Amino acid sequence: MKKLIIMLALLMLPLTAVTALAAPLRVFVADINATGVQNRDGIQMTLRTLLASRLNSDGVVVVGSAAEADAVVSGTYVTIGKMFSIDAVAQDKAAKTLTRAFVQGGTEDELIPAVGKLAEKLSAELIKAYIANNNLAKPGSGSDLIKSQVQGSGVAVGWQSKRLTGAANLISCGLTLPDGSREVFMAEEHRLVYYRQAGDMQLVDEVELPSTEKIISLDTVTETDGHLDIYVTVVRAGELASQVWQVSGNKLKLIAGKLPYYFRSVSLFGGPKKLYAQTMGRGDDFYGDVAEAARSGSAITLKNPLKMPRYGTIYSFNKFRDRDGKAFTTVINPDGYLIVYDQELKEIWRSNDKFGGSELYFQKEDDSNLRISGDKYRWIFMNQRIQVSPGGEILVGKNDGFWVLGNARSYKRGAVHGLFWNGSSLEEKWRTRETQNYMADYYFDNTRNELLILQTVQRPGIATRGASSLSIKKVE
Amino acid sequence: MNFKKTVAIVTAAGALAAISVPAMALENEFHGMYRAFAYLTNATSGGGGFNLVNGSQTDKYIEQRARIQYIAKASDDLKLVTHFELDTKFGGQNTSAGAAVSNKYPIGDGGALDADRISIETKNVYLDFNCPITGSNVKVGVQPFNDAYQGTFGNFDGSGVAISKKFNNFTGTYAYFTTANTGSGTAFPSYKTATDLNVLDAKFAVNKDITVGANYYNVLSGADSLFLNMIGLNAAAKIGPAAISASAGYQFGDSVTVGRKLSAFGGAVAAKVDAGPGKVNVAALYLSGDTAKAGSDNEGWQAIRSDVTYFTPANMWLITRNAATINSSTAIGGSSDITRGGRGIIGVFAGYDGAMDKIFYNANIGWAQVAEKQAAADAAIGTELNATVGYKLYSSLSVSATAAYAILGDGYGKTNVVLLNGANVAKSYDNPFLTNIQLNYTF
Numbered sequence: 053m054k055k056l057i058i059m060l061a062l063l064m065l066p067l068t069a070v071t072a073l074a075a076p077l078r079v080f081v082a083d084i085n086a087t088g089v090q091n092r093d094g095i096q097m098t099l100r101t102l103l104a105s106r107l108n109s110d111g112v113v114v115v116g117s118a119a120e121a122d123a124v125v126s127g128t129y130v131t132i133g134k135m136f137s138i139d140a141v142a143q144d145k146a147a148k149t150l151t152r153a154f155v156q157g158g159t160e161d162e163l164i165p166a167v168g169k170l171a172e173k174l175s176a177e178l179i180k181a182y183i184a185n186n187n188l189a190k191p192g193s194g195s196d197l198i199k200s201q202v203q204g205s206g207v208a209v210g211w212q213s214k215r216l217t218g219a220a221n222l223i224s225c226g227l228t229l230p231d232g233s234r235e236v237f238m239a240e241e242h243r244l245v246y247y248r249q250a251g252d253m254q255l256v257d258e259v260e261l262p263s264t265e266k267i268i269s270l271d272t273v274t275e276t277d278g279h280l281d282i283y284v285t286v287v288r289a290g291e292l293a294s295q296v297w298q299v300s301g302n303k304l305k306l307i308a309g310k311l312p313y314y315f316r317s318v319s320l321f322g323g324p325k326k327l328y329a330q331t332m333g334r335g336d337d338f339y340g341d342v343a344e345a346a347r348s349g350s351a352i353t354l355k356n357p358l359k360m361p362r363y364g365t366i367y368s369f370n371k372f373r374d375r376d377g378k379a380f381t382t383v384i385n386p387d388g389y390l391i392v393y394d395q396e397l398k399e400i401w402r403s404n405d406k407f408g409g410s411e412l413y414f415q416k417e418d419d420s421n422l423r424i425s426g427d428k429y430r431w432i433f434m435n436q437r438i439q440v441s442p443g444g445e446i447l448v449g450k451n452d453g454f455w456v457l458g459n460a461r462s463y464k465r466g467a468v469h470g471l472f473w474n475g476s477s478l479e480e481k482w483r484t485r486e487t488q489n490y491m492a493d494y495y496f497d498n499t500r501n502e503l504l505i506l507q508t509v510q511r512p513g514i515a516t517r518g519a520s521s522l523s524i525k526k527v528e
Numbered sequence: 529m530n531f532k533k534t535v536a537i538v539t540a541a542g543a544l545a546a547i548s549v550p551a552m553a554l555e556n557e558f559h560g561m562y563r564a565f566a567y568l569t570n571a572t573s574g575g576g577g578f579n580l581v582n583g584s585q586t587d588k589y590i591e592q593r594a595r596i597q598y599i600a601k602a603s604d605d606l607k608l609v610t611h612f613e614l615d616t617k618f619g620g621q622n623t624s625a626g627a628a629v630s631n632k633y634p635i636g637d638g639g640a641l642d643a644d645r646i647s648i649e650t651k652n653v654y655l656d657f658n659c660p661i662t663g664s665n666v667k668v669g670v671q672p673f674n675d676a677y678q679g680t681f682g683n684f685d686g687s688g689v690a691i692s693k694k695f696n697n698f699t700g701t702y703a704y705f706t707t708a709n710t711g712s713g714t715a716f717p718s719y720k721t722a723t724d725l726n727v728l729d730a731k732f733a734v735n736k737d738i739t740v741g742a743n744y745y746n747v748l749s750g751a752d753s754l755f756l757n758m759i760g761l762n763a764a765a766k767i768g769p770a771a772i773s774a775s776a777g778y779q780f781g782d783s784v785t786v787g788r789k790l791s792a793f794g795g796a797v798a799a800k801v802d803a804g805p806g807k808v809n810v811a812a813l814y815l816s817g818d819t820a821k822a823g824s825d826n827e828g829w830q831a832i833r834s835d836v837t838y839f840t841p842a843n844m845w846l847i848t849r850n851a852a853t854i855n856s857s858t859a860i861g862g863s864s865d866i867t868r869g870g871r872g873i874i875g876v877f878a879g880y881d882g883a884m885d886k887i888f889y890n891a892n893i894g895w896a897q898v899a900e901k902q903a904a905a906d907a908a909i910g911t912e913l914n915a916t917v918g919y920k921l922y923s924s925l926s927v928s929a930t931a932a933y934a935i936l937g938d939g940y941g942k943t944n945v946v947l948l949n950g951a952n953v954a955k956s957y958d959n960p961f962l963t964n965i966q967l968n969y970t971f
């Protein structure tokens with residue numbers, strides 16, 4: 053028996069080694085500056101393409117943007133006399149140099165082989181750095197990096213706010229201010245609240261919307277001019293009447309209103325946060341494609357529409373890449389199952405466990421429903437959002453409830469789960485401790501690698517606004 | 529092979545088969561409703577009829593309706609929907625087992641002392657699945673159906689098959705219902721005594737703000753050799769602050785009265801316009817009426833059955849029935865027939881509804897007359913004023929109070945002439961009124 057166990061252990065050893073090396077390094081090839089040559093732009097583009105395709109190997113995958121990459125390679129191409137030299141440098145996200153390499157040659161015929169050699173050198177050095185540097189060993193490494201502060205070990209850690217007046221349904225973060233404090237925005241059904249979070253939550257300003265307007269989504273995007281736009285998706289009388297706010301001084305200032313769009317700022321593939329929009333139709337609650345949105349005054353322009361898979365709406369989807377750089381779409385369906393779709397938007401995996409769960413909803417008048425269900429309104433529930441970290445982790449909230457029956461929902465605890473795509477399924481990597489109350493929303497601050505978890509500590513009553521609390525947990 | 533080995537092999541094979549079959553998790557989904565009305569009125573008594581009285585008689589009673597919907601969901605693509613209804617009048621309704629089916633309580637209800645009655649009714653039982661071959665959605669069984677005419681042809685629960693398929697912004701539907709069978713249980717062939725409804729419906733979302741539709745319905749009746757055709761158009765649009773829906777239909781073919789040809793028209797339009805904290809609602813309805821003259825075509829708008837007609841945008845309680853009503857679901861004229869026996873209707877309605885946090889309210893005014901008075905002296909049904917104010921105790925539980933008052937038109941209000949209900953009275957009917965407290969819980 054002992055021999056059998058030893059044999060099995062020996063057999064398992066190579067498997068664990070393979071797991072440790074299984075996640076390739078994601079590299080983005082930036083510009084290769086060419087000097088002393090004719091057709092400079094053409095050479096630069098050619099060299100960049102050559103290097104990118106030669107870098108793509110078992111251990112390295114070349115991605116399409118710096119935001120998705122673990123390392124960024126840039127370089128120079130110089131000709132002096134009859135000699136050329138290509139010098140490259142690879143840096144991590146913090147602009148720390150990981151490795152340098154160069155190749156040189158004499159004629160144009162030697163250029164392509166030289167780029168191949170350069171790619172080999174860079175790959176070898178980058179993989180060494182990848183293994184050596186823990187910061188790059190996140191996706192699929194199999195290591196339990198996120199344990200001490202986040203996993204449900206029973207140890208209460210992180211930052212915890214005091215009781216905040218108002219049962220907020222939504223949370224989003226804004227800018228980090230020069231004093232190190234962070235802008236935090238929360239939304240109740242009819243109220244937008246602006247806090248600054250440092251040692252404590254400091255209420256800065258709040259605005260109340262008319263009782264006929266219900267906030268169903270709260271999102272922030274930093275504009276190119278550095279201003280923060282706060283997109284408040286509002287439903288009024290069953291129609292979208294969304295608003296854009298900005299912080300001016302210490303006040304919230306309405307910039308645009310009555311916008312007929314659902315808004316969401318989201319980091320697809322864990323990349324930079326972009327604003328997306330979708331419309332409402334006459335028959336469909338979510339109509340048409342989800343598209344990138346840009347604001348100019350009160351005008352919203354849409355571009356780069358994304359086709360949604362089944363159950364895909366602006367609020368239910370996100371995208372991620374596997375280790376080979378293949379893109380996938382994940383959606384949380386109305387029943388709470390997490391579904392992964394391939395590039396052709398065909399379902400390839402579905403969770404056995406339910407995720408999501410939200411008590412936030414909006415209603416649309418539906419006369420035909422009155423005779424059938426007895427309710428004049430159709431209820432459309434929002435759900436916990438799926439977020440993708442720059443490291444490729446898929447974050448999703450999950451609420452459990454003792455009373456979830458039809459449209460009557462009352463959740464009692466929640467948690468955020470971190471999953472990663474292991475090539476065939478989404479596997480849980482970590483989860484936060486369960487909250488003591490309904491987790492209304494969560495926000496992943498990828499600039500600080502922190503999870504902001506909003507929970508309802510007291511539901512609103514007939515004459516009270518209820519109360520919330522915010523906890524912040526570090527994700528290593 | 530001995531018996532033990534055989535058993536072991538069979539057991540192992542069974543176990544293998546069991547683990548080979550993919551696990552199918554059945555989702556249990558429940559929805560439901562409870563609604564109770566406490567009435568003080570001179571118009572209704574909870575039995576389904578509408579009383580026109582001239583003796584200042586007032587009734588007070590309480591009635592309730594509960595609905596339980598259970599959905600057994602095998603997957604996103606396959607579910608069984610069951611929906612049951614329990615109607616009760618407080619104190620019970622004194623009806624015998626032989627009472628007419630049209631009575632709201634043909635076999636009594638559980639409202640009497642000790643509640644010993646079986647009052648459960650079938651509302652829906654149907655299978656709802658997406659066909660893996662065609663990608664179409666199929667519903668088979670007793671299912672809800674809403675017409676494309678805002679309820680004026682028929683919104684009902686019926687036994688049939690509905691197949692729909694979406695192609696981008698286009699949705700096509702074919703539905704078939706057997707709406708009645710007048711033959712006895714052993715009658716053969718049974719289709720000769722059945723009435724069938726066939727529906728072809730097409731909807732196209734032009735953009736996010738405009739949807740247009742076209743449809744063709746026919747009704748085939750083996751018993752009456754009836755062949756009714758109906759073609760129609762409908763649209764829904766959001767124009768500025770207004771959400772507008774409209775429908776129009778033309779009926780031709782055979783009328784219910786054998787030997788007369790049918791030529792009827794109906795049209796309805798409703799608009800909800802954002803204004804202040806709420807909405808202004810306006811609606812207009814026209815359904816052509818039959819002159820009942822021998823030799824002429826029947827120009828009376830036909831419904832699939834008179835008691836399944838609605839016009840919800842009217843928001844009336846007395847001159848047309850309110851879709852929120854339960855057992856007392858009726859209007860002036862004594863039935864839920866919006867056409868008053870084929871006379872048709874012309875009506876205009878307006879109102880305002882809004883909400884202030886947990887308080888909601890509405891107020892409405894409406895006027896209606898029949899399109900053809902036939903033998904009656906006048907066509908006017910009346911003018912109604914009503915108002916409701918309510919409070920949301922919880923997100924799914926509300927309590928509200930309603931008051932409605934109708935000024936009878938000369939079609940019902942005159943004396944010593946033939947009225948729209950066929951009566952000739954020496955003392956005019958009292959104007960009907962209705963007040964109720966409603967408790968409403970849906971989930």
